[in-house]
Amino acid sequence: MTTAVADAHAAEDHDDHGPTKGYKRWLFSTNHKDIGTMYLIFSLVMFFVGGAMAMVIRSELAVPGLQFVHPEFFNSMTTMHALIMVFGAVMPAFVGLANWMIPLMIGAPDMALPRMNNWSFWILPVAFGILLSTLLMPGGAPAGGWTMYPPLILQTGDAFPFLIFSVHLMGISSIMGSINVIVTIINMRAPDMTLLKMPMFVWTWLITAYLLIAVMPVLAGAVTMLLTDQFFGTSFFLAAGGGDPVMFQHIFWFFGHPEVYIMILPAFGVVSEIIPTFSRKKLFGHDSMVYAASCIAFLSFIVWAHHMFTVGMPLTGQLFFMFATMLIAVPTGVKIFNWVATMWRGAMTFETPMLFSLAFVFLFTIGGFSGLMLAIQPADVQYHDTYFVVAHFHYVLVPGSVFAIMAGAYYWLPKWTGHMYNENLGKLHFWASTIFVNVTFFPQHFLGLAGMPRRIPDYSVQFADFNLVSSIGAIGFGLSQLLFVAVLLTAKRGEKATDRVWEGSHGLEWTVPSPAPWHTFTTPPKARIANESFE
Amino acid sequence: MIRKSIMSLLGLLLASTASADWALNMPRGVTDLSAETYGLHMMVFWWCVAIGVVVFGVMIISLFMHRKSKGAEPASFSHSTVAEVLWTAIPVVILLIMAVPAAETMVKLEDTRDPDISIVATAYQWKWHYEYQDEGIDFYSSLARPSVEARRKQSGVDVSTVENYLLDVDRPVVVPKGAKVRLLLTSNDVIHSWWVPELAIKKDAIPGIVNETWFKPNEVGTYRGQCTELCGKDHGYMPIVVEVVEPAAYQAWLDARKDGDAKFASAQ
Numbered sequence: 063m064t065t066a067v068a069d070a071h072a073a074e075d076h077d078d079h080g081p082t083k084g085y086k087r088w089l090f091s092t093n094h095k096d097i098g099t100m101y102l103i104f105s106l107v108m109f110f111v112g113g114a115m116a117m118v119i120r121s122e123l124a125v126p127g128l129q130f131v132h133p134e135f136f137n138s139m140t141t142m143h144a145l146i147m148v149f150g151a152v153m154p155a156f157v158g159l160a161n162w163m164i165p166l167m168i169g170a171p172d173m174a175l176p177r178m179n180n181w182s183f184w185i186l187p188v189a190f191g192i193l194l195s196t197l198l199m200p201g202g203a204p205a206g207g208w209t210m211y212p213p214l215i216l217q218t219g220d221a222f223p224f225l226i227f228s229v230h231l232m233g234i235s236s237i238m239g240s241i242n243v244i245v246t247i248i249n250m251r252a253p254d255m256t257l258l259k260m261p262m263f264v265w266t267w268l269i270t271a272y273l274l275i276a277v278m279p280v281l282a283g284a285v286t287m288l289l290t291d292q293f294f295g296t297s298f299f300l301a302a303g304g305g306d307p308v309m310f311q312h313i314f315w316f317f318g319h320p321e322v323y324i325m326i327l328p329a330f331g332v333v334s335e336i337i338p339t340f341s342r343k344k345l346f347g348h349d350s351m352v353y354a355a356s357c358i359a360f361l362s363f364i365v366w367a368h369h370m371f372t373v374g375m376p377l378t379g380q381l382f383f384m385f386a387t388m389l390i391a392v393p394t395g396v397k398i399f400n401w402v403a404t405m406w407r408g409a410m411t412f413e414t415p416m417l418f419s420l421a422f423v424f425l426f427t428i429g430g431f432s433g434l435m436l437a438i439q440p441a442d443v444q445y446h447d448t449y450f451v452v453a454h455f456h457y458v459l460v461p462g463s464v465f466a467i468m469a470g471a472y473y474w475l476p477k478w479t480g481h482m483y484n485e486n487l488g489k490l491h492f493w494a495s496t497i498f499v500n501v502t503f504f505p506q507h508f509l510g511l512a513g514m515p516r517r518i519p520d521y522s523v524q525f526a527d528f529n530l531v532s533s534i535g536a537i538g539f540g541l542s543q544l545l546f547v548a549v550l551l552t553a554k555r556g557e558k559a560t561d562r563v564w565e566g567s568h569g570l571e572w573t574v575p576s577p578a579p580w581h582t583f584t585t586p587p588k589a590r591i592a593n594e595s596f597e
Numbered sequence: 598m599i600r601k602s603i604m605s606l607l608g609l610l611l612a613s614t615a616s617a618d619w620a621l622n623m624p625r626g627v628t629d630l631s632a633e634t635y636g637l638h639m640m641v642f643w644w645c646v647a648i649g650v651v652v653f654g655v656m657i658i659s660l661f662m663h664r665k666s667k668g669a670e671p672a673s674f675s676h677s678t679v680a681e682v683l684w685t686a687i688p689v690v691i692l693l694i695m696a697v698p699a700a701e702t703m704v705k706l707e708d709t710r711d712p713d714i715s716i717v718a719t720a721y722q723w724k725w726h727y728e729y730q731d732e733g734i735d736f737y738s739s740l741a742r743p744s745v746e747a748r749r750k751q752s753g754v755d756v757s758t759v760e761n762y763l764l765d766v767d768r769p770v771v772v773p774k775g776a777k778v779r780l781l782l783t784s785n786d787v788i789h790s791w792w793v794p795e796l797a798i799k800k801d802a803i804p805g806i807v808n809e810t811w812f813k814p815n816e817v818g819t820y821r822g823q824c825t826e827l828c829g830k831d832h833g834y835m836p837i838v839v840e841v842v843e844p845a846a847y848q849a850w851l852d853a854r855k856d857g858d859a860k861f862a863s864a865q
Contacts, residue, residue, distance in 0.1 A: 126762065128750040134830040207827045213804060214787040214829060301805020307788060308803060342665070344675035372790060372825075373801045374808035377707045381700055388692045392685060399684045402656050407672035409665040420660070427652065431645035438695065440630075440702040441638040443799045444623055447790065447825040512620035513794040515825040518833030520748060522764045523757045527618050 081580055089184070092176035093580060094161045097183050099478070101158030102471070104186060108150030109464075111194070113540050115143040120502075124533035126523050136519035137205035138197070144208035148325070149232045150190050152459065155467045156328040157239045160267050163474060164243060166571035166578060167261050169252030169587040174245040182238035189231035196221035207517065209318070210285065212299040212310050216292050226289045233278040240271035252570065252586050258349060261569055265352050266331030269359045273320045273327075276363075281317040284310060308373050315366035323362045326458060327355055329466030330397055333419045335569075336473050337401050340416035341408030342566035347400045354393035361390050371442045380439050387437040391430070398427055413564070414488030418469035421461055421496050429457030432507065447517075450510025456503045461496070468495070468546065476559035480577030483553050487545060494542035501535030624795050627816040627841070631797030633702045641695055648691075709809045712779030714772060720782070720789035720802035720824070723831035727770055734854045740834050741765035748834060764821040769838035773847035774817050782808040787829060793822030793839055801826055814841040
């Protein structure tokens with residue numbers, strides 16, 4: 063804590079206190095920075111747990127024939143890998159970044175609801191403890207896919223109610239986190255910061271939080287109906303009792319498609335912070351970026367059935383969902399063009415956060431292209447449930463969301479630790495990740511087009527070559543992430559970071575000392591001052 | 598033949614057969630609609646390539662020219678209404694160009710009227726059951742014996758020696774060339790999905806629901822596919838094989854099949 067802040071506290075704040083010592087600091091924490099740190103560490107742990115499952119999957123698929131696991135366990139691995147990566151790694155990482163950075167970016171002393179903040183974090187280790195414990199249960203972990211389609215998911219063994227309960231807990235955690243984000247952003251901005259002056263990361267998180275509040279209860283409803291179908295004799299999704307298995311898919315994807323944007327909108331926000339900093343130029347078209355993100359959020363509610371082009375829908379329904387889905391390309395394109403325009407005639411430097419952001423723009427766009435191809439219903443009949451889809455969503459989630467999280471972590475790490483991380487190690491991590499992510503996922507496009515379905519433990523020998531390439535890439539990508547751990551472990555050895563950290567950075571988070579003291583903005587700042595310091 | 602060898606040599610971006618190793622693209626297939634689907638796929642692909650060349654091109658130029666180490670001074674613009682209107686409007690036009698032919702093909706795909714043959718396919722964990730309506734024959738179709746033996750964990754069998762490993766069945770679906778075959782799909786347990794890439798048909802088999810789809814093969818041959826909806830532990834082991842034969846051969850197959858069923862019934 064710097065003397066300036068300490069003095070200010072001593073002079074006017076008789077309630078000053080540092081963090082409590084020991085486990086109580088973390089267990090009872092109401093501090094947005096500590097909770098943000100816990101979220102980030104938790105998501106990194108889950109990233110490695112889910113990653114280990116991906117290693118099992120890719121090892122089994124390296125060559126044709128069954129070598130290591132039985133088909134049922136293989137299905138458990140794909141199911142658990144997805145649930146852990148989506149709900150345990152990507153979403154909590156963005157919540158962690160939101161916890162740390164939103165109060166700093168809008169000049170608030172903390173999140174609006176600190177005790178709920180504590181609660182929404184501590185639910186997560188419980189939820190994932192429950193989910194992971196199913197690996198040890200009779201009948202094995204859930205193996206019906208993360209989409210939990212009935213009637214298959216009802217064949218899950220003892221793990222079934224634990225799966226449902228853990229999904230409920232994840233949902234409760236997300237909803238509480240979102241309420242906190244919305245209340246903080248709406249009520250606690252610095253006096254001069256109007257909504258349209260908010261940084262892009264804050265904007266995209268505001269939109270994301272509304273999406274979460276809208277769709278997590280829908281997921282909760284869907285899984286609750288599964289639970290009652292299984293244990294209480296209802297037939298929501300059981301044809302034999304007059305129910306409809308397809309109805310689950312409609313409800314699930316009404317949650318599931320906005321969920322996709324929940325995992326990418328904050329990524330857009332992170333990248334929109336980083337590219338201007340290292341281009342030394344203002345974000346191009348800030349307001350149109352806000353409108354584009356809002357547009358994407360709206361469209362995300364009316365495209366869900368493009369996940370279901372093969373379930374047998376009326377022609378008019380399929381036409382509507384195809385056109386609506388294609389429309390998403392427009393606001394997404396606007397965002398990409400605006401990032402490129404931000405770089406255009408800038409003065410760029412290529413530190414690790416910028417490298418990850420550039421790879422994000424390139425590779426997310428490739429994922430967007432395959433997304434556009436998937437929107438074309440007759441072609442989707444060929445792509446659906448093949449490795450082409452696997453390649454598509456891993457392109458938008460790994461070099462998309464995960465790279466944006468990495469970019470954000472490198473970008474704000476000096477603000478968190480007060481020291482510059484090891485730039486060479488960071489760059490090595492970047493290049494290894496970028497090369498291996500493409501070696502892993504690009505060949506999966508070819509596998510899907512050649513006819514390999516997803517979620518199969520073994521395959522015909524014609525698919526052998528690209529599967530081996532993909533598996534080699536996956537092992538390489540997995541090992542590369544250990545470099546990130548090395549960066550974190552050596553994060554405090556670097557030179558002292560300045561308040562501003564980066565030459566081209568702007569915004570309120572760069573006006574507080576590095577590392578950010580335990581309490582910041584106990585009196586609201588003037589946003590104008592921060593803006594002027596940039597201009 | 599020469600054309601075929603040139604194609605396989607060039608390999609990249611050209612259509613290669615689904616069974617070739619290092620296959621890069623979707624098969625063109627053997628129905629009119631599969632060729633249309635392939636055409637749509639390639640059209641959207643080339644649009645994506647074109648857009649990619651422009652966007653990545655501008656970005657790469659910027660990455661090399663506008664770097665601080667080359668003494669670039671940052672410009673101060675942060676807005677351009679003209680540019681923003683243009684890059685909103687142009688994609689809309691491109692999307693319309695894609696959407697119209699896609700919608701036309703979709704309408705044809707959904708038109709299951711006036712079939713020559715109707716087959717009811719019922720999915721089970723983990724095999725298919727086919728019933729030829731109006732012909733009174735039906736049979737189960739499961740993974741072929743050699744694959745069943747080789748697929749077990751550490752079976753000791755080199756799977757590359759098994760012909761059509763995991764893509765062969767004991768009793769294939771047989772249909773005549775040039776006939777409009779309507780497929781009625783349903784399931785007895787969980788959701789499955791019936792897919793043969795060369796026919797460009799994929800439709801879910803759902804308990805309590807009968808789904809319809811159709812295909813009209815133009816070429817004689819054996820076409821292989823798999824279940825494409827996760828359906829439990831043996832999801833990867835319920836292939837689909839369609840044999841397209843000349844109409845006369847189809848009639849002979851039908852007669853033999855009926856004869857065999859009659860003999861089997863009288864033996865009971």
